[in-house]
Amino acid sequence: KSFPTLLLSSSTSTLWRTQYVCDITSDRHVDNWLRSPYFKRQQAQRIEIELGFSIRDCSTFQTPNEIRSCRETFELYIHESDYEDDDFLWSSYQLVDVIAGNRFTANSYGSQSSTSSNGNNLTVNVKTRGISVNKNGFYIAFRDQGACVSLLYVKIFYRLCEETTVGLVHFPETPTGAHLTDIVERHGICTTNSQINAKPLGFCKGNGEWAFQETSLRDSCHCQDGYELLIDNNNQMNNGLLPRAICKACSIGTYKSTISNNQRCEPCPLNSYTKDKGASSCLCNDGFFRLNISLSKSACIGSPIEPxxxxxxxxxxxxxxxxxxxxxxxxxxxxxxxxxxxxxxxxxxxxxxxxxxxxxxxxxxxxxxxxxxxxxxxxxxxxxxxxxxxxxxxxxxxxxxxxTKRPIPKLIRDINVRRISLNTILITWSSNDFDLYQIRYWPFIDEHHKSLVTLLHNNFTLITTSDNYKFQLRGRTRFGWSLYTHEKVLSLSSILTDEHFLTSAKLTNMSTKITENKNILLVGPLIILALLVTVIILAIVYSKKKRSCRLKTASDCESLDYQKRQVSGHYGPDAFFNSG
Incomplete structure (x- = not known):
């Protein structure tokens, strides 16, 4: 059985359209249900259900003998579903709470014979219950098992932490968590013309209020270069946190070069300007320059005057x-x-x-x-x-x-190229009344790396490991320089080594070896002869010393101490020659 509809008025003359039930005299088992339409959950994680109702005190009925069953409570149920379902299966509904009134209606309201709202004096009870939801939608239902109750209104809602701006951080509207004690962490967004420095965090509490760490929010977002921080003191938050702030563009003629909140817009340095608002640096005036373009604070200076x-x-x-x-x-x-x-x-x-x-x-x-x-x-x-x-x-x-002047009509002639060693080339030419020469040469494969040598004599020695070269010659007389000769190609592999040079080298090498052998033959006998002379001299000196000791007493002669295994006294060269 469902709840019938009844119009009742309260003590304040408010007219209520109610869902009313009072089956306290019925002989059957009382089990009345009232189900809501399907509600979409939207972004809610937790819904709250506020009930306005009045209920009759069982002890106040005037005909207690007629009462078969009387309760002073009813039950609140919920059924979550991802889609709308017209079938009603009460066993799929979850009990939210048993609802009891704190105040009761104590007049003839509730009597089955009284169907008029006239004369009724309602006492309204208000109860709120919360429950977490996670499916796409839900139904709520009410169950009566013998109470005399009028359901005046049902309010279903979920709580939000409202969008707010703290300093330069904007936090969007955020639903509370699934439970009353849950805290939802939400990342803030830096406001216009500011950028993130550290991740801004806000905390949405279960009661729909924000909680912040002011120190972290203060440095979370910084004004971009070209914009300075402007605090709106007229919009101070009631909780005493940072007031709303904006990043204001620097005016024309001023600039801000850093991404920060503590730097203000500054006037442009000397000889510089800005074209528009919000400048991060100033441009130098025409004819002026900045030494280091990365130093936006430096003045612009003019270039030197040309020669x-x-x-x-x-x-x-x-x-x-x-x-x-x-x-x-x-x-x-x-x-x-x-x-x-x-x-x-x-x-x-x-x-x-x-x-x-x-x-x-x-x-x-x-x-x-x-x-x-x-x-x-x-x-x-x-x-x-x-x-x-x-x-x-x-x-x-x-x-x-x-x-440059035109060359004199004279060229270097009789150019001769000889290879005098494995990596040495000798270039010669006729002097022909020239007093100075220049040779220009370069590797055959790299004409962009030329070398120029000025010479006093008519020859040039080139030491190289490269195979092919090109060269040109020119000379100078008292009338000026000649034209360079045509390019000449020089190839090491095609020039034979000078035979005279090789023969001279071999002879020099042989002569060196013979000289070394002769030196060995001459020095060897001289060393042997010197050793023999030294031995003979020592023997003669020693012999004279022995004869001298025989003619003297024993105390006059120095002796050998054999016990100590060392020589007593000292014999130097003078001692040998002076003794005897």
């Missing part, structure tokens, strides 16, 4: 002297550097590595430089820079183009 009046002072087929003037307004730590290029088939390439610069190519303290080792009748372009030592900043370059 003035760069000119060619002297030039020939192989060298050029360039000079310039130092600007009037310049610091005392300015040096100069040179970049040399020449044109090959219409394109500019760096000058060869063998070209030399006097006094140097970089860190030039003077206002001139001489470049040596150039090719004749060749177009060159030189860039001259001023460099500040303290900042290593370069000025704008000053370009200077020039063409």
């Amino acid at each position: 003035q009046n760069v000119t060619v002072d002297d030039i020939d087929q192989a060298s050029v002297k360039i000079s310039w003037k130092q600007p009037i307004e310049t610091s005392n730590d300015i040096v100069y550097r040179i970049e040399c290029n020449h044109l090959i088939e219409g394109r500019s390439v760096p000058c060869e590595s063998y070209i030399s610069y006097y006094p140097n190519r970089t860190f030039i303290n003077s206002t001139s430089v001489q470049i040596l080792g150039l090719d004749a009748d060749t177009n060159y372009n030189v860039e001259v820079y001023a460099e500040q030592l303290s900042t290593h900043l370069l000025s704008k370059s000053v370009d200077l183009s020039f063409t």
Whole structure:
């Protein structure tokens, strides 16, 4: 049997639509059930059921003889299910609790003859029971076994820890745990324009309140670079924890370079600016530079002034002297550097590595430089820079183009190549009125690594383990330098070793051995003769000593102590020659 519906009013004139039952006079076994519709669990892990009801005190009935059974309690059940089920099987329902009232209705309410709500004075009991749930949904049910009860309302709910922001950490809405004592750990999310520094944690208690560790939340999220921390003191939390905060963008003209909460936005350093809000660094003004781009706090400085009046002072087929003037307004730590290029088939390439610069190519303290080792009748372009030592900043370059003089109409001739040992090559040529020579050579397979040697004489010795080389020669007269000879290929494997050199080497080796043998033959007899002379001298001295002792008393002669096994006295060279 189910609970019928009845309209009743309370003492406050509130009209209640109730589920009412009062089968206390029935002769049959009383077993009344009331089941709710199917409720979806949603995100709840624990639900709470609040019941508003009134119940009749059994001792207050006016006709006790008519009462067959009277109870002052009813039962609350739950049935969990993953899907909605219209069939009712009471054995599948789990008892939540036996519900008893603390206050009772003490008038004629409950009499079967009274079906009107007029004159009733209800006393409302409120009971709440909690239970953990884990399936998709559930039913609740009420069971009466002989009570006189009116079920005024049923409220089913679950508790949440409401979404909140503590400092820079936002915690979303979080359901409580399955049990009242459970604490649900929840990771917070850093607010806009902040990023995580340490994992922010919040703890949702069973009563729907948050618990936090303030020290951990304080450093959990940091404002990004370009944003500073701004605390909202008007939104202080009631529990005294950190107030809500935001990360505010740095205004134009200010910047913040670190990811932190303790640094404020700072004005841009000297000669720098920002384009937009929220800048992490400032840009240098046009014509200014920062020594180290990673040092955002450093000021921007200007580059040095370029050299003035760069000119060619002297030039020939192989060298050029360039000079310039130092600007009037310049610091005392300015040096100069040179970049040399020449044109090959219409394109500019760096000058060869063998070209030399006097006094140097970089860190030039003077206002001139001489470049040596150039090719004749060749177009060159030189860039001259001023460099500040303290900042290593370069000025704008000053370009200077020039063409070396044409070579004299004379070439080196009669070039001869000889191999004088396994890894030594001798190159000779005719002098032909030249007073200075230059040879340019390089490995056959690597034309980008050329070497240049200046020579006073018309020969060059090359010691190498490489097999193939190329080389060129040119000479200088009082009229200038000649053109380089055509490239000549030098192959160690194709050049025979000089026979005269081998013969001389063999003879020298044999002579050395003979000399060594002669030395052995001469020195040996001399050593033997010296030993014989020494023995004879010692024998003569000893003999004289013995004769002298015979002519003297025994006490005058030194004796040998045989008991001590050692010689008494000392005989040096002077003693031998003075005795006798």
